[in-house]
Amino acid sequence: MFRPKLTRNWREAASGARDVPELRAQPWIEIRSGALAHDYPELGPGESGALDLARALSDAIVILDDGAARVWAARLGIRFVGTVGILIEAKRHGHIERVAPDLDRLAKLGFRMGPALRQRALAECGEG
Numbered sequence: 001m002f003r004p005k006l007t008r009n010w011r012e013a014a015s016g017a018r019d020v021p022e023l024r025a026q027p028w029i030e031i032r033s034g035a036l037a038h039d040y041p042e043l044g045p046g047e048s049g050a051l052d053l054a055r056a057l058s059d060a061i062v063i064l065d066d067g068a069a070r071v072w073a074a075r076l077g078i079r080f081v082g083t084v085g086i087l088i089e090a091k092r093h094g095h096i097e098r099v100a101p102d103l104d105r106l107a108k109l110g111f112r113m114g115p116a117l118r119q120r121a122l123a124e125c126g127e128g
Helices: 004-014 045-056 067-076 083-092 100-108 115-124
Strands: 061-063 079-081
Touching: 045 061, 045 067, 067 079, 079 083, 083 100, 083 115, 100 115
Parallel strands: 061 079
Antiparallel strands: none
């Protein structure tokens, strides 16, 4: 699930990128509106909105890469996964053949990922 502001951010980030789907066209994505209900001082509106939405849903898994947002999620008992974890699961389920090219693309787009995380992902997927 995404909040409307996040879909605009997604479109802006995805402009010029290849193979980025239109979120509204995905049958498994639901877009919900809502005001921010809680104050998470260290977080921006995207992470805050994601946590608020997850708090309202009993079975949510939030995609979080921000360290402070992950701390909040753990504190609140919200399940989360990172972008690299999504790629690992995509490989496990046969949606992508290899994670290395996607990790390379993410790095070129400015995604911050330490060498240890990259190596762990590659090893877990039998690519390292």
